[in-house]
Structure formats: structure tokens, C-alpha cells
Amino acid sequence: MTKDKAIGWIGTGLMGSPMVKHLLNAGYKVNVQNRTKSKATELIELGCTWFDTPAEVAANSDVIVTIIGSPADVEECYFGQEGIINGMKSGAILIDMTTTKPSLAIKIAEVAGMHGAQFIDAPVSGGEVGAINGTLSIMIGGDKAVADSVLPLFETFGKNIVFQGPAGSGQHTKMCNQITIAGTLIGVCEGLLYGFKAGLDLNTLLQSISKGAAGCWSLDILAPKIAKGDYSPGFTVNNFVKDLGIALEEAEAMRLSLPGLALVKQLYLSIQAMGKGTLGNQALYLVLEKLSNLNKN
Template sequence: MTAHTAGKMIGFVGIGVMGKSMAAHLMKAGYEVLVYNRTKQKAEELLAQGAVWKDQISELAAEADVIITMVGYPKDVEEVYLGEKGIVAHAKPGSYLIDMTTSKPSLAQKIYEEAKKRSLHSLDAPVSGGDVGAREARLTIMVGGDSEAFAAMEPIFKLMGTNVILQGGPGAGQHTKMSNQIAIASNMIGVCEAIAYAKKAGLDPVNVLKSIEAGAAGSWSLSNLAPRMIAGNFAPGFYIKHIIKDISIALEAAKEMGLATPGLELSLSLYQELAEQGLEDNGTQALIKWYDKHFGENG
């Protein structure tokens, strides 16, 4: 630990697939970690390793020096931070609040302002890298907030991720994550259309993939998700219901800035159609099912 972080107690709210691994890395580094989750059962593994359970977010906030949250939706973030029993109302002055949920940039700014009134340091720090990145402590962490708060928390971020960048003031981390999701959303359409085209032309899509992923068309989605599409493996690395949430946030933010994002709008409409068919718990690579349904799986 550095002089900045030595002896600090960390509170972690949201022990899901990602949060569990992230909290475990902090414990391995020697931090005392307090945990809260709506379902206590999900925290049992961490409790067995020495984490301390708190029945209320307010209790956790009152004791911790650093509070990290990894929850579901913007409405959850707002309740956890700004509710009567939330973090901002109960945290000790001087504490650091770090929201790692993918949420609204405007909400990150609101939390920052409310936190500042109570002498609290707030950072928005959404991540990319999924459950594997969380497990292997190599997440990309995109941070918004004051440079002094970032410098103080950087050693903690580096226990969970390998690509940690301060992008600007409050909300900048969330805006960066939206840029990430926009690139992924339109790229996924391109990947699906490439496979659908190969099938229609009577080609072997596995063989086509060998040619195109090595050139200018190459992308993470083409290399990692296209093979799953071809194999009919739609298990979620990232849920359709969550990409719909993220795209909706990005569209709202883009409209607030007066930016047209037609690729994003198309992506949302396709994913919503799949969700209406009951596929919201499939992985995002299940977008290929839209093409199979409309244009025939076998060309």
C-alpha cells in the first residue's frame, strides 16, 4: 500500500459476478473490506475469506474510508448514493466514493456535486473487460473526477485493472464508457452482417473469419464473438438486457449534446426486437439471430 491508501477500510456495494472478483483483489492486497449486497448469499464466498457483512448501506458508508459501488442500473446508483439511507448522507467527511457501475454521465455529475457539499470525494469509474477482466484484475477503468482524488485512489484502481486513465472531470468516465459502448454496438452489426453475407454466398463462415479477422476488418468482437455466433453459442459474456441499458444511456446523452447517432439507434431497435422475443438474457452475440430469422440461417 502507498502512503495515500495505507490503513484505509474499503466498503464494497454490489457483489455480483464482477464485484465479487474486484472485492477479492482488494482483500488479497491486505485491505479490510466491508460488503453489502441485496442478496447476502452472493457475498458468502467473500465472507468466508474474511470480508465483513453490513446489513445496511448506511452502516457501511459510516465506517468505510473508501466506498466502491458496482450495481445494476442508474436508478440503483441514484438510490444507493442519494437516497435517505444512501452513501452521501452517511459517509464520513473526507471519504472517497467510487461508482464503477455503467451509469448516466449526468447522474455522476449530480453525485459529485452532492458529495462535494459534504466534503466527500466522488469519482465515476466504469469498467470494460467483463467477468474475465474482473477475475484476472486487468479491467480497463475509465475515470471522471478531480485529479487529486484520482491520484489518491489510483493504487486501489490498479489492484483491479491494468488500463486506468483519468479522462476528465465528473461524468467523464461515464462519457468514455458510452464511447466504448457506441463502438461495440455498431461493430456488432457489422460482424453479424459479415457472417450473414458469407452464409448467403454459400461460403464457410469459419474459413471466411480466418481471412478477414487478420486484416483491416479485425476487431475484438470479430475474433471473440463471431466464432460463438457461428457455433450457436449464445451464453452471455454480456447480456442483451445490459447492452440495451447502455445504448439507451448513450442515446440520451447524445441527444442532450445534439449529436445524431444513427448506428446506435439501429442497434437499439434490433436488440429490443430480440428482447421482445424473450432473448434478453442471451449474450450480445445473439444479434445474429435477428439475421437468421429475417434472412434464413442457411442462405
């Protein structure tokens, strides 16, 4: 993929903004659109061109990337009156990097193909830290040749880029990722809570357990935040609840029982009920701590 191709980017939030900066630093021309224009101000000042609607971005871009909110947001962005499908040029490549429903990815691929465009689903893992550092893991579904053609774009902000299979496969892989994180994170939080109640220094504790068999991304990145009471989001509770809901819905469609995932989702719903849905997903510790205090009483 040559750098004379115009990139359209829709979604300039916690993840999207640093990803666009990597593209700019690599010399790409980027058109941007976001539901809230103020969140794109810095990117516009850095040289991005603003368009008011997804359709306008699509009409002025060769490759259009979306990384937005919920499946409903993605559906509207692609199929709405001012959506991408109504504005894109024949031969365009569409890339959805949002974590959304595999079935929606398949639908977009089919409709895009009917209009002479190509689509790949490419959700990411690594959170805001990975986006800033350019080390995201990217899981790709769609046509292999199309995925290969945009590999230089992915390489500006990703390090572990793996093609998984046909349309929807990237999203299914992301569901596996989120299911694994959910189970891992409850173990991390319960381990830290146990350590705290036992009178251990959490940072010293982490020096031991993060380097042994328990070692994982959540221990390396999220556990130190919990130890210092930092619940700022690299990935919010609200977004995680959305992802876990998709995973449970897909599992039900496959007649698959995932009781651990169901439990973790209920705990995250409790965090939302506490009014803390905008915190990082490490805030799982807070609800477990609250339950511990209730048991003590």
C-alpha cells in the same frame, strides 16, 4: 492509497465479484453489500465483511465503490434513506463504476462535496472476462488528485486506466465506448451470418478476418462464442439496452443524431421481445439470423 484503508464494495454480480477477489488477493480489507446477499456468499467466505445497507458499508469504509444496475439503482444507492450519502464519513472517497448517466455522476460529485467527501466516476470496459483477468479498461472523471490517490486500487483489476477530465467525463467516455461496440458488433454479426450462408466454416473464417483490418475485441472474444452457439453473458443484452438508451438520451441533449446507434438499439429491443434479454450481447446474431430467415420465406 495504503492497504489499511477499508474498502466498501456495493454490487457483487458478474463484474463486481471478480473485482473484489482481486482486491482481497492484493491484501485489502473489503466490506460488501449487494441487493441479493446470496451473490456475496463466496466473497464473505473469502474474508469480506457483510453489511446490510449501503449506509452501513459507507459508515465502516474509507473508500466506497459501487458497480450496480441502472441509473435509478445508483440514485437510490447514494441518495436513498439507507444510502451512502447518509452513512459516509467525512473525507470518504466515493467511486461509481456503474455505467450510468453523466449528469448523475455530476450530481453525486456535487452532493458528496457538500458533505465533505470526494467522488469520481470510473466506468469500466472489458466485460466479465476482463474483470476475471484483471485487465479492465477504466475511464475516470472527477478530481485528478483523488483519481491518482486510488490508482493502486484500480491497478488490482485494471490495465488501461485513463483520466478523462471533470466529473461525468468517465461516463461520457463509456458512452463513446458503448456506441463503438454497438456499431462494431452489428458488423461482426452480419459478417458471420454472411459467412455461414456462404457455407464457410466460421472458425476458419475468423482465423483470417480477426488478424486483418477487421480485427477488434468483438471478433476476438464474442465471435468465437457465436461460432459455437454460446450466448452466455459476459455482458447482458438487458444491460446493453440500458447503456444504449443512456447514450441516445445524452446524444439528444447535445442535438446529435446517431442513426446507427438507434438502429442497433431497436435490434436489441427485439432480442428482449424474444425473451432473451439475459443472454450476452453477442445474441445480436440471433435476431439478425431470424430476420434473414424471414426474408428467405
